[in-house]
Amino acid sequence: MKNKFKTGYVSIIGRPNVGKSTLLNYMINQKLSIVSRKPQTTRWNLYGIKTGNDAQIIFIDTPGLQKQPKSALNRHMNRGVTHSLDHIDIILFVIEALKWNELDQNVVELLKGTQRNKLFLIINKVDKINDKSQLLSFIDMVSGYIEFKEIIPMSAIKGIGLANLELLLIKNLPIAPPLYPEDQVTDKNERFFAAEFIREQLILRLSDELPYVSTITIDEFKDEDHIIHIHASIWVETRGQKSIIIGKNGNVLKVVGRAARLQLEKLFDKKVNLKSWVKIKSNWANSEQALKQLGYYE
Ligand SMILES: Nc1nc2c(ncn2[C@@H]2O[C@H](COP(=O)(O)OP(=O)(O)OP(=O)(O)O)[C@@H](O)[C@H]2O)c(=O)[nH]1
Ligand SMILES: [Mg+2]
Known part of the structure; x- marks a missing residue:
C-alpha cells in the first residue's frame, strides 16, 4: 500500500428527494440504499464504503433534512443528519439543478459555521435541464448563502460528473490508512x-x-x-x-x-x-x- 493513501468520511446531506441515495449507490457501484420518487425515503444513516488503490472513501447517506419535523420518527431522522456531521472530513450538500426552496435554505442553516474547505456543493439532476446557461446564475445565487470549496454539477442517475467528484474527494481527504477491510462495503448487516x-x-x-x-x-x-x-x-x-x-x-x-x-x-x-x-x-x-x-x- 502506498504511503500517501487517503481515508475519510464524506456525508451526503440535503432536503428530501434530491438524489442523495442515488448518488451513494452509483459511487459504490451497488444498490445499497433504497431510492424512490417519494420524499423521506431514507430513514437511517447508511455507510457505503469505497476502497480503491489510492483511497478509502466512507460515504454516509442520510435522511432528507426536514423543517420543523412533527413526528418522533421525523425528529429521529433529522437527528441522523446532524450526527452524520460529527467528525466528518467532507460534506456533500446535494441540491437539485435550478430548484431552490425553503428546505434547501433550512440545510444552509444547519451548515452555517462549517469550514469552507469541507463543503462541496453537488448540483444534481442536470439531465433535466435544457438550458445549461441558467446554471451560472443559479450557482451565484446559492454561493451567496454559503461558500463552497468545490461546486460540481452532476446527474447521479446517468453517472455524469461522478468520476470528477471522486477525484476531487480523494484530493481533499486526509492521508490516513484505511479504517475498514477492503471488501467491506457497508456498516449495516x-x-x-x-x-x-x-x-x-x-x-x-x-x-x-x-x-x-x-x-x-x-x-x-x-x-x-x-x-x-x-x-x-x-x-x-x-x-x-x-x-x-x-x-x-x-x-x-x-x-x-x-x-x-x-x-x-x-x-x-x-x-x-x-x-x-x-x-x-x-x-x-x-x-x-x-x-x-x-x-x-x-
Ligand atoms: N432526472 C434525475 N432524477 C434523479 C437523479 N438522481 C436521482 N433522481 C431521482 O430522484 C428521486 C429521488 O432520489 P433519491 O436518491 O431517493 O433521493 P434522496 O435525496 O435520497 O431522497 P430521501 O431519501 O427521501 O431524502 C428518484 O426518483 C430518483 O430516481 C438525476 O440525476 N436525474
Ligand atoms: Mg435517500
Whole structure:
C-alpha cells in the first residue's frame, strides 16, 4: 500500500428527494440504499464504503433534512443528519439543478459555521435541464448563502460528473490508512437490508401516505447452505392500513414479498425464502418508546 493513501468520511446531506441515495449507490457501484420518487425515503444513516488503490472513501447517506419535523420518527431522522456531521472530513450538500426552496435554505442553516474547505456543493439532476446557461446564475445565487470549496454539477442517475467528484474527494481527504477491510462495503448487516428492501417495495407499490406509517422488523434470519429464511413483520398503525397492505386475497402482500425477495436474492447472491406478516402498533411513528422497540435506536 502506498504511503500517501487517503481515508475519510464524506456525508451526503440535503432536503428530501434530491438524489442523495442515488448518488451513494452509483459511487459504490451497488444498490445499497433504497431510492424512490417519494420524499423521506431514507430513514437511517447508511455507510457505503469505497476502497480503491489510492483511497478509502466512507460515504454516509442520510435522511432528507426536514423543517420543523412533527413526528418522533421525523425528529429521529433529522437527528441522523446532524450526527452524520460529527467528525466528518467532507460534506456533500446535494441540491437539485435550478430548484431552490425553503428546505434547501433550512440545510444552509444547519451548515452555517462549517469550514469552507469541507463543503462541496453537488448540483444534481442536470439531465433535466435544457438550458445549461441558467446554471451560472443559479450557482451565484446559492454561493451567496454559503461558500463552497468545490461546486460540481452532476446527474447521479446517468453517472455524469461522478468520476470528477471522486477525484476531487480523494484530493481533499486526509492521508490516513484505511479504517475498514477492503471488501467491506457497508456498516449495516443483512437484516437491515432485508427490512429496507421490503420497505422499498411498499413505497413503490402503495399510495402516497401508507409508506410513511409502515416500518419493518426482521424476526428471523436463518442463513443455511443454499437458502436464507427470513421472517418479517410489517408494522402499520390501523386495521384499515393493514387490510390495504394485505390486499384482496393477500394479493398486495404477495406482490410486495415476491419483488423484495428477488431484490434480496440479487444482493445476497443466494435463494431467499421470505415470509411476511402485517401487524398493528397504533401511533408508532409518534412514540419514542415504540421507535426503540421497532429498531430505530441501535
Ligand atoms: N432526472 C434525475 N432524477 C434523479 C437523479 N438522481 C436521482 N433522481 C431521482 O430522484 C428521486 C429521488 O432520489 P433519491 O436518491 O431517493 O433521493 P434522496 O435525496 O435520497 O431522497 P430521501 O431519501 O427521501 O431524502 C428518484 O426518483 C430518483 O430516481 C438525476 O440525476 N436525474
Ligand atoms: Mg435517500
